Amino acid sequence: MSSHESAPQPAHRGVREPAPYPVADVAGYLAGRWSIERTVRDLRTGTHGSFRGTAGFRPDAAAEAEAGDEALLHVEEGRLTWDGTAYPASRTLRLRPRPDGTVEVDFADGRPFHDLDLSTGRWSAVHPCAADRYEGTFTAVTADEWHLEWRVTGPAKDQLLRTVYRRLG
Template sequence: FRPDAAGGGLLHSEEGQLSWGGTVAPVSRTLRVRPRPDGTAAIEFADGRPFHDLDLRTGRWTAVHPCAADRYEGTFTAVGPDTWHLEWRVGGPAKDQLLCSVYRRLG
């Protein structure tokens, strides 16, 4: 995370490789994290569109994001102070997949 000078809050940047159908390609995205006074946060796409809420006060959170006719259901699990897991279950007429990620703090 780094400060979001343009809109307050924090920027969450991801970079990695996507393997799909035998092809490997570099991928990246940036999300805006807008903390709230109660310890939760609003997550937005880089262009400011709403993505989902996030509440890790208990260490686990499930968020739902509709994307056209598809439905994304994400389960966030804090494993420790420097690691968290995310599973997106995606279903609908265009998609049927499970995306699993492990996030670790650099440093």
């Protein structure tokens, strides 16, 4: 389930959110390679960490061969440092472009995750995961930078994840 958010985002701890950068074609905007800087906070325990790595948005050759689908694979790879210990970490998502410039985002196994529409430069998405709830805010800042914040609440999690993506080369 997703919803469009047109109201300005509140400032976080006195930091003003940048003005959104409207994007007519999400898949075209995201295509390529991005650096990732993510902070992760467990609000229940006070534990925190960070993720540093890269994200690639590239054509999904398998989906195109199977169904003529022009999907993009979103592959993140890097290192998660959690409570002082570093681990390799990765994830893969699939983006399915729509004719109106939006995309449907699925997990790698095909399960639906959320929609993404950056036509105003900002988008909010909600994803229930078991009894937990993921609320995401996507903000395109410039042609070469976008921000993502996930607030995760529920019986298993109380987390805040903030990510900055910057285009590489």
